Amino acid sequence: MLNTRSSRFFTAQNYSLPLSTASAITFAFMQRFLILFLLVITLGACRNNTEKPTDMHAEDPHSFARPQDAAVTHIDLDLKVDFATHVLYGKATLQFDNKSGTRKLHLDTRDLRIDSILLDGVQKTTFELMPSQPILGSGLLVDVLPETKSIDIHYATSPQAAALQWLEPEQTAGRKHPFLFTQSQAVLARTWIPLQDSPGIRFTYSARISCPAALMAVMSAENDTSLHTDGVYRFNMPQPIPSYLMALAVGDLQFHAYDSRCGVYAEPVTMPVAANEFVDLPMMISAAEELYGPYAWGRYDLLVLPPSFPFGGMENPRLTFVTPTILAGDRSLVSLVAHELAHSWSGNLVTNATWNDFWLNEGFTVYFESRIMEKLYGRDYADMLTVLSLGELQKTVAEMGNEHPDTRLYIDLTGRDPDEGVSDIAYEKGRFFLLNIEQAVGRERWDVFLNQYFKNHAFGSITTEMFLADLEKNLIQGDSKLRNIAIRDSLWVYGPGLPTPFPKVHSAALDRVASAASAFIGSGTLPDTAGWTTHHWMQFLRNLPADLGKDRMAALDRAFHFTDSGNSEILCQWLELSIRQGYAPANAALDAFLLRVGRRKFIKPLYQALCDQPAGKERALALYTKARPAYHAVSVQTLDVMLGYVPK
Numbered sequence: 001m002l003n004t005r006s007s008r009f010f011t012a013q014n015y016s017l018p019l020s021t022a023s024a025i026t027f028a029f030m031q032r033f034l035i036l037f038l039l040v041i042t043l044g045a046c047r048n049n050t051e052k053p054t055d056m057h058a059e060d061p062h063s064f065a066r067p068q069d070a071a072v073t074h075i076d077l078d079l080k081v082d083f084a085t086h087v088l089y090g091k092a093t094l095q096f097d098n099k100s101g102t103r104k105l106h107l108d109t110r111d112l113r114i115d116s117i118l119l120d121g122v123q124k125t126t127f128e129l130m131p132s133q134p135i136l137g138s139g140l141l142v143d144v145l146p147e148t149k150s151i152d153i154h155y156a157t158s159p160q161a162a163a164l165q166w167l168e169p170e171q172t173a174g175r176k177h178p179f180l181f182t183q184s185q186a187v188l189a190r191t192w193i194p195l196q197d198s199p200g201i202r203f204t205y206s207a208r209i210s211c212p213a214a215l216m217a218v219m220s221a222e223n224d225t226s227l228h229t230d231g232v233y234r235f236n237m238p239q240p241i242p243s244y245l246m247a248l249a250v251g252d253l254q255f256h257a258y259d260s261r262c263g264v265y266a267e268p269v270t271m272p273v274a275a276n277e278f279v280d281l282p283m284m285i286s287a288a289e290e291l292y293g294p295y296a297w298g299r300y301d302l303l304v305l306p307p308s309f310p311f312g313g314m315e316n317p318r319l320t321f322v323t324p325t326i327l328a329g330d331r332s333l334v335s336l337v338a339h340e341l342a343h344s345w346s347g348n349l350v351t352n353a354t355w356n357d358f359w360l361n362e363g364f365t366v367y368f369e370s371r372i373m374e375k376l377y378g379r380d381y382a383d384m385l386t387v388l389s390l391g392e393l394q395k396t397v398a399e400m401g402n403e404h405p406d407t408r409l410y411i412d413l414t415g416r417d418p419d420e421g422v423s424d425i426a427y428e429k430g431r432f433f434l435l436n437i438e439q440a441v442g443r444e445r446w447d448v449f450l451n452q453y454f455k456n457h458a459f460g461s462i463t464t465e466m467f468l469a470d471l472e473k474n475l476i477q478g479d480s481k482l483r484n485i486a487i488r489d490s491l492w493v494y495g496p497g498l499p500t501p502f503p504k505v506h507s508a509a510l511d512r513v514a515s516a517a518s519a520f521i522g523s524g525t526l527p528d529t530a531g532w533t534t535h536h537w538m539q540f541l542r543n544l545p546a547d548l549g550k551d552r553m554a555a556l557d558r559a560f561h562f563t564d565s566g567n568s569e570i571l572c573q574w575l576e577l578s579i580r581q582g583y584a585p586a587n588a589a590l591d592a593f594l595l596r597v598g599r600r601k602f603i604k605p606l607y608q609a610l611c612d613q614p615a616g617k618e619r620a621l622a623l624y625t626k627a628r629p630a631y632h633a634v635s636v637q638t639l640d641v642m643l644g645y646v647p648k
């Protein structure tokens, strides 16, 4: 880790207050006291009227920022990308609105080296970097004047910055050039930019990025799609976004356009497959717009990353980042694109105010994703995906335990890593809650509500309480019978487990696959797989029992070549089954998969399955030790804990 403090700067331990600062703090304290007092009064009043407050400021337990005092409104970055040292360095200019006339601007940083800070581009100022905390990093307190409009922060990132993954050429598809990408959600933006790292704070941004001349830089902003021979790229993001949507990637990239507003970036060797996989993108965007209103962000492009990308997708505005593991060749995994696209409304336009409200981002998005899939590919197809997801949700709840506090939609993550809230609960229990409302009020009314919801809260943030108040005001409107069927927030939002009655979903196609699986288990009859897509196969594999036996495994492999599957979802499911069955012919494929792919959703269950086998922990650790250097910090963080890995 970098030494982020130096004797030149004030430190938390030896800091003595200048008189003016002391009185400013007293003032700030009194002001906070007053705000608190007013809040208590308001809350009391609300309770009497049985109305919930809708626009009070939500405290974010994962940020040191104090937006009620001073809020960042625009960031201009001027950064150099140094592949030799794995460092980004340069300057971030933060414009801010000093609402309270404060003399301290509170920012978030983690593992940053802060070199100097200037007020309004001219006057050097002092600052204090607080001692680093494990997840939150170091608060950066900058001495500003009530009239200060902007600060220039000269800084450098650490080679270990958790948001950044620096890839060697061998880790890319083309194997010729290095690659860099960022992953800022949830609280990692602060590891590459000093800023107010809270989803409740929005700002616009611009950037000048210089990188090696052979490479292309792209950001979650206006991109001009062509290679610049001088290696200098300029970006502009005119719509205000929360910090977790800051994104940058640099690599050997090409662009392929589908129409005038959407296309895909990929490495040249990946492009033929990538360009073909997402041809439905223009239709998808139109379908989303027909559902919930105009797309607000100008262009919508995709960026296909190298396989170490720890997620399936990340909804960086204007430029969704996706894993190459969705390139199945038959367009069967594009629901992930529908998901990231849907975030352009749920998440990017209307944003969870804190990570405690994360289910608002993801639950809405899974619901919206499903509506897009239905519109494009029909009800049966969408139902198939929903039924598969329900299976996952039930499995997750069973594993966590029906009474586990983290099976509630609203989770207080104070003092915890927001990553701990990322589970099927936020995504799937969230989606089924919304589906429950849809089924109770009818689609027509529900869609009217949602259209209004996205319009009313556009470019704003929302808490769980605000959403529930919105539901009451604009949908339930005092109808207690309806409220009791549709909402029951004490069960859905604040209660653990899965409520009953639960929304009904059904897929005749998957029922037939389940029967085919039973027949195979019973008599060894191979299924008639004519017309099967990825999701039929998933259902089939998931229906096979833990004691299927190696002969049946071998028969399946002979007939369907699972071990050689190029479809990551099918392969991963098959590999997990193979581990549990002790089916050795898949071992080499497992090793190769774990060494190449870093997508957490895939590798976590595989390592878990290994650990569940007698003496499997050693094999897991041996493989992990080899693969770990190529994994992103996000996956490493999860697997280190799971495997009890202690870095040397």
Ligand code: BES
Pocket (backbone or CB within 6 Å): 185, 186, 310, 311, 312, 313, 314, 315, 335, 336, 339, 340, 343, 362, 419, 422, 427, 601
């Ligand atoms: N925004 C998430 C990814 C994320 C969540 C990153 C929390 C960091 C913290 C993204 O939209 C997402 O949900 N991705 C999913 C795919 C989706 C189809 C469920 C993933 O990566 O698996």
Ligand code: ZN
Pocket (backbone or CB within 6 Å): 339, 343, 361, 362, 365
């Ligand atoms: Zn998502």
